[in-house]
Amino acid sequence: MQKRVTDEDIKERLDKIGFRIAVMSGKGGVGKSTVTALLAVHYAKQGKKVGILDADFLGPSIPHLFGLEKGKVAVSDEGLEPVLTQRLGIKVMSIQFLLPKRETPVIWRGPLIAGMIREFLGRVAWGELDYLLIDLPPGTGDAPLTVMQDAKPNGAVIVSTPQELTAAVVEKAITMAEQTKTAVLGIVENMAYFECPNCGERTYLFGEGKASELARKYKIEFITEIPIDSDLLKLSDLGRVEEYEPDWFEFFPY
Numbered sequence: 001m002q003k004r005v006t007d008e009d010i011k012e013r014l015d016k017i018g019f020r021i022a023v024m025s026g027k028g029g030v031g032k033s034t035v036t037a038l039l040a041v042h043y044a045k046q047g048k049k050v051g052i053l054d055a056d057f058l059g060p061s062i063p064h065l066f067g068l069e070k071g072k073v074a075v076s077d078e079g080l081e082p083v084l085t086q087r088l089g090i091k092v093m094s095i096q097f098l099l100p101k102r103e104t105p106v107i108w109r110g111p112l113i114a115g116m117i118r119e120f121l122g123r124v125a126w127g128e129l130d131y132l133l134i135d136l137p138p139g140t141g142d143a144p145l146t147v148m149q150d151a152k153p154n155g156a157v158i159v160s161t162p163q164e165l166t167a168a169v170v171e172k173a174i175t176m177a178e179q180t181k182t183a184v185l186g187i188v189e190n191m192a193y194f195e196c197p198n199c200g201e202r203t204y205l206f207g208e209g210k211a212s213e214l215a216r217k218y219k220i221e222f223i224t225e226i227p228i229d230s231d232l233l234k235l236s237d238l239g240r241v242e243e244y245e246p247d248w249f250e251f252f253p254y
């Protein structure tokens, strides 16, 4: 048995990471993992050293987006070696890489998940990173809160779709960030509109400008809006999200 991960172990590893961003949402299925992946690609294309911590233990989807379902974690003197993405060499760590079979369901209770997150934070051999993106479990309940507390991100990005985007959702996210003394970097409005492939006309199915309105109200940044994009969906399904060309985070100042 290895000894338990201590706060010092975690600090030592996190100190080698320039900036940690947690990606959170009020609800599941709004595009957290997609945004995490797109942010990682955005930075990697700038030549930054990037890692992704898939902290969604109950529904890990980062490996699938990058075609890494068969990834396995190797153990070296440095610790648990992350799996590298094919094109950009983004370092990925996911519970998926430790499960015997892809279908193995993760039926874990909160404290176990918290313990595993600490294992990841204290033992993964990221080396020096410019950015670590953390894909949080959905919601603003205990699980994401615990992850935030342990991973101590420098900032959080809130992801929402227009349907889910309400004052209550934004308030909850802000409260969670405050509880963990994390800055809110801003809101991403995902699946904001549909662009006609023929004439380029944009249709805002659930109304335009919700995110920027809420951002103004709560004095946080409106980061970007991402359309419903069949190319993005296709490449994600094929495990080739790295090949997706548009960069929706061009003006993200971090």
Ligand SMILES: Nc1ncnc2c1ncn2[C@@H]1O[C@H](COP(=O)(O)OP(=O)(O)OP(=O)(O)O)[C@@H](O)[C@H]1O
Binding pocket: 025, 027, 028, 029, 030, 031, 032, 033, 034, 035, 056, 059, 061, 138, 190, 191, 226, 227, 228, 229, 230, 232, 233, 236, 237
């Ligand atoms: N802008 C988009 N255009 C088209 N499809 C999208 C877009 N964003 C996300 N999707 C698709 O929607 C589904 C849900 O996205 P994703 O897995 O990123 O959400 P999530 O918030 O991480 O979900 P979960 O709560 O299950 O972790 C995926 O199939 C994804 O490919």
Ligand SMILES: [Mg+2]
Binding pocket: 032, 033, 034, 056, 059, 061, 135
């Ligand atoms: Mg997800």
Ligand SMILES: [Zn+2]
Binding pocket: 196, 197, 198, 199, 200, 201
């Ligand atoms: Zn048209």
